[in-house]
Structures are given as C-alpha cells and as structure tokens.
Amino acid sequence: MDYLTKDYGEGMGDRQTVTRVILYLLFLYTLALTSMLMAYEAEAVIGEAVDNTALAWNTGGTETWRPESWISRYGGDAAWIGELSGRGVSWIETKVEGRGTLSFHWKVSGAGLGIGALHFYIDGELAEEGRITGTTAWQERTYELAGAPETVHTLRWVYIRKNNGPWYGDNGYLDLVRWTPDRQRAGEAQFVATK
Secondary structure (H helix, E strand, C coil): CCCCCCCCCCCCCCHHHHHHHHHHHHHHHHHHHHHHHHHHHHHHHHHHHCCCCCCCCEEEECCCCEEECCCCCCCCCEEEECCCCCCEEEEEEEEEECCEEEEEEEEEECCCCCCEEEEEEECCEEEEEEEEECCCCCEEEEEEECCCCCCEEEEEEEEEECCCCCCCCCEEEEEEEEEEECECCCCCCECCCCC
C-alpha cells in the first residue's frame, strides 16, 4: 500500500496534503540540524579567534560574537561584536573549573562617542576593572580565581550599546584568553578547564 495515499482522516486523505506535511516536517528538521551545526561551528570558530580551543564558548544576545581578522592582538584574529543598531546587549562566555589564573586582552572602539561598553563578569559579578568604554588600545586583564577543585566559574564578557541611533563603528574585541589552572600539591592532578 502506498503510504502517501492512505486515508488519514478528513483533510489528510489526498496525496498533495500528505506531501506538504512531509515537506514541512523535513523543512523543520533541516532548520534544527542547521541550527545545531551553526552553534557547533560558532563554538569552534570563537575558540580559534580567542586563541583558546580548550574551552567551550557560547555567545548570544542581540547579535552573536564572531571572528574578526582585521583587528587582533595575537594570532591574526579576535572575537568581535559590532554593528549593533540601536540599544543592544551581546555576550560571550566560557566556564573554567577550580583555582587558577585567567588573562585576556580586550578593547573597544566607539568612534569617539562612547556609546558602547564592554564588561567582564566572574560568576555573575562585575570584576574589578571589568569595564571599558569609548575607544581604547588593547588592554590586558589578569584575574586569580579561587575555589575548590570542583568549583565551576562562569566567565562572561558583555558588550552593551546604550544608544538608539545607527551603528557608528562601536565595537568590542576579545583576544588571547588564557586559563592556567593552579596545581595542587606536588604529585596530585592539575585542574582542567571544563567543556
């Protein structure tokens, strides 16, 4: 029996309707698969842009962060957020486990208007010297993270544009993210970054 011509009840008995339903389901499946692949690709590409593929990266908000090869601090590319029209908030984050030293380079360019700011949060709290705005050169930040070996720290960089006007070239950049876990006493295992 041809399953396309089987009577499924009122409105579903004709071949054309069943074909449309199948095509629609295939379309939804394709969208879901594409979305998953793009998320996987974005994570890998962001890791390469910030020179740390050992960490798992997520990005979201009004726009997503992406690689940028015109302006970088190290390695020929950096993670970049820009082209936000109007007010917008975009973030990039990763997680690390245990105690250790985190360092990164960041900068903003706001075409002199100071309408965008880049913030850095550790476990939901704004870090000391965790905000830059206006137009800056590359700046390095280093933080010592404390905690038990099983402590998971969420590290989030948030770009906030506070103007409703058009995009004036205000951008945020992140590059050369380093996570160096502390070693426990000699002979014990080293803490590692989580994925």
